Amino acid sequence: MKVVALVSGGKDSCYVMMKCIQYGHEIVALANLLPVDDSVDELDSYMYQTVGHQIIVSYAECMNVPLFRRRIRGSSRHQKLSYQMTQGDEVEDMFVLLSEVKRQIPSITAVSSGAIASDYQRLRVESICSRLGLVSLAFLWKQDQTLLLQEMIANGIKAILVKVAAIGLDPSKHLGKDLAFMEPHLLKLKELYGSNVCGEGGEYETLTLDCPLFTNARIVLDEFEVKLHSPDSIAPVGVLHPTIFHLEKKGNADSNSVEEEPGLVFEVQGDGPNTPESTCQLDNGIVEHTRTRVNLSKTGKENTFSICCWLEEDSSESSTGLKEDLETVLTEIETQILKHGLNWQNVLYIHLYISDMTEFAVANETYVKFITQEKCPFGVPSRSTIELPLVQAGLGKAYVEVLVANDHSKRVLHVQSISSWAPSCIGPYSQATLHKGVLHMAGQLGLDPPTMNLRNEGAIAELNQALTNSEAIAEAFRCSITSSAILFVVFCSARTEQSERNQLHEKFVSFLDLAKSSQRVSRTLDPIFLYILVPDLPKRALVEVKPVLYVEEDTETDDETRKDQLCEGDYSCWGYKPEKWHQDCMQTRVIDGKICVTVLSISAEVMRKLHEPSGDEDQQLERIPRFCVYLLNKTLSENSFSWQDTTSLRIHFSTSLGVSLKRLSDMFETAFKELNEMSHGVTFSGLKEPIFNLVPVLGAGNTSASLDNIITCELCSLRS
Incomplete structure (x- = not known):
């Protein structure tokens, strides 16, 4: 993909560009947000690092790619975790900036950011990407910070500290010091105080002066001033204000390459959108279909229940397609949910069954007309998509089951950024939903997270990768599939070789046993295994795993029997x-x-x-x-x-x-x-x-x- 990289000057935004290239992407533009006033080093921003912004203008020359910059006019108006478009918010400055980049370079399809642990920042980048039809790339997400710091230094990130704000860091001693020089001290602070060695807790910020991406020149900081913002005796806060710097051409660069690239920096003006285009009600093209073939089933009472809807094939009617059948089914389910005084935001999980996996794209396009992030402010439901022999059973081409809760207590994990952590969920379905102690995980394929490619070594390799992905998601809820799983539903494609199918369960159990021994798990729930043979799976996968986990909550239960x-x-x-x-x-x-x-x-x-x-x-x-x-x-x-x-x-x-x-x-x-x-x-x-x-x-x-x-x-x- 062609990528525009969000750069703050920090080590993370530079290293993620290197990871993008490692995974085969191309950096074609840079995007940076800076204060309105050049003399201001740092803004009161929850989103942007601006310390050292005076030097970022040089990145275009160092990398020989265009740099788009916009001055931050907004402030942190919308402070809830999940972002919704808010006029005058600083996030809208990013929207205007990236909109202009996309206008000038239409081939761009992705945005990279250096998010490591901040859900607040990641969710806002994903929100902007969703509105612009771009893919978020966050290859540093959820990576071990100690290992990540070592990687950055070993791979040539030359950065200095430009802000300190933590115990054990002194502005007069540590500002301007090289990251490699500071590594032992940062590791010591982690041992003593539990500090984040990559600065994810705001302990420090960096400015990259050189890295392998700077092919034309490196930045040399000649002079700087230390500005003390807080003289706190325990954790003083100070920033580095650069005063004089120059570019030093690299030996492999053309003698005139730096000087020959004027005009690579674009100042982006303009205001943000007046109305949220993502919430505009557009004609979704849904038409009313016959309801005589609709069948419904409801399980449970009003607190948590399932609604299932399918169609019976009628030989007297002309056959309809998947799109029409799925529209009919989802419309009927939506009607039933509304009858209970609820809506799509109350849905925890969706089983999407279709008759032909080659029409997955059609199913998804229809699905997103009903289930959107705007309709689900508490988080979109998790989902599994399976091909079933619906037509052979005398059914229509679509069959949907939803799990609904009559409350808003669910917790949803929805990471849309492509990273090395776990497969992304680009679109209105999430990795997992936690409700009343039950973690409903989306169906997990054997996808390699950073490339989103299916493991091609066979069913066993796919299973191992799917379980690794499941464990990463479970860890986000402070649990483990090895100790917290109640049920594993494993969908096996009919395309799976019988010889491999015979080995799947054995390999599954050995994976869990090995993980238990390495984690020294004290309590396990002895999960139930259910294997289901189906015609096909998304991406022509051979295996899909759907774990159900129990996550202990701090609520008292009524132990009286009934x-x-x-x-x-x-x-x-x-x-x-x-x-x-x-x-x-x-x-x-x-x-x-x-x-x-x-x-x-x-x-x-x-x-x-x-x-x-x-x-x-x-x-x-x-x-x-x-x-x-x-x-x-x-x-x-x-x-x-x-x-x-x-x-x-x-x-x-x-x-x-x-x-x-x-x-x-x-x-x-x-x-x-x-x-x-x-x-x-x-x-x-x-x-x-x-x-x-x-x-x-x-x-x-x-x-x-x-x-x-x-x-x-x-x-x-x-x-x-």
Whole structure:
């Protein structure tokens, strides 16, 4: 990509340019923001480093690329973490600056910034990039600061300290000192006081005078003044004010190269936009489609619940495309959410199922007409996108399930910048959403974060990378997939070689065991594994991992059981008596009495055990939903959970079963109805909608080697 680099003069903004080149990008322009008054060294800004701005003008000559500069007219008006366009805010100066760069150099597609740890700054750069249709590159994001400092010095960043504001740093001693000279002292301050060795806590700022990108010349600072801003005896604050400097041509530069590049610096004027173009209501082209084919399912009560919507294929109608089907489904879900007095900002997670992964771009374009950052000020929901055999199951081309919360307590991690940390989420879906102790992570592919390319060494390599990415995301919530995972859902593409598929689970477990031993984890939750075989995955990936984690919260829970609200009932009329082999079908995890996750597997062997010689085929088939409902209810009852606590019940059924979704749905509805009657209406307490979602798959199993489950129930319950 062609990149415009945001430069402050600091070591970070220069080193990230070097990383951009390392990953194959091209720096074609520089962009800098500076004070209105040249005599002012530092502004009261949450966004911009301006100390040393007098020297930045030389960067254009040193690098032989154009430099665009704008004077900062705004101030920090919008101080919430997630930025929304605010007239007169200093962030709008960046918007005007980058808009002009893009106007003059239309080939630019990305913006680099030196963000390491500041969500405040990263989110604002991402906001501007989103408005301008640019990609944010932040290759230093979440990197270990000690290693990063060593890298910068080892790779030729020659920078000096131009501001100090921390204990152990003295303006009279340390301003103007080289970064390499200061490294031992900075590491010592980290040991003594926990200081950030890269200055991410505001401990110090730097000015780069030379680096490998400065091919024409280096900057020599001849004279400077020390200005003391705060004479605090513990942590005095001082800045370096440059007074005289010159450029020293490099030996490999043409003798006249520096002088021959006048006019490379552009002063950007103009005002910011008067209205937020990102919030303008545009005609999204959505049209009303027939609703006769729409089917809905709702799980749970009003606190946290799922809504699922799919279409039935109608042979009497002309076939519609993915775009039309997805519009119909999302419109119906939006209507249902609004009926509960909620909107898209209340959605925690979205399962987007489509019939053909080659139409992923079409699905995404339709998706973003409904779910936008403007509609979700608390953060866009996490998402997984999977191809399912929808048409084979007699469904339309799109199927969507959303998890909704009737509150605004969710915490969302949405990093759109491309970095070395974890794969970016460019667009309206986030890496993970935390709600009431449950961390719902987006489906993770085996993508190399800085390049966003899929690992091409096969399914095992993809799995390892996907797990590494998952761990990076988990660490952002101060937890680990090795100790906090409740459930791992692993989608395997039908394109996966059987030989590799047989090894996936073994490699998965060994990855977790190795991570546990290296981290010395004291407590683990013994996660459930569910492997699902599907036709295809995004980017033609072979594996996608969807972890569900438990993150402890500092809230007290009601430990009283509610057995008086539950009723196991008399199931003798169904012919079931508790048997030992029933437990082999079930995997259940109950966490602190708050969360219950159960996976129930019905294989061909289980079907044989349920076989009644005297029954016909229909009767045999009806026993399966009844058996599932019986075991699920028994598990909830034994663990003091109610069906009203259910947030989702996903019933994955293999298309090899040869049963239509409607018929299977009717059988499960009948089973639940009988359960409710046996319990005298106590079990569901007025829940009228179907409380399950039927999901057609190619197969499922507890291990990657055995994906022969005919029906797999995935039940999640949350005690409120």
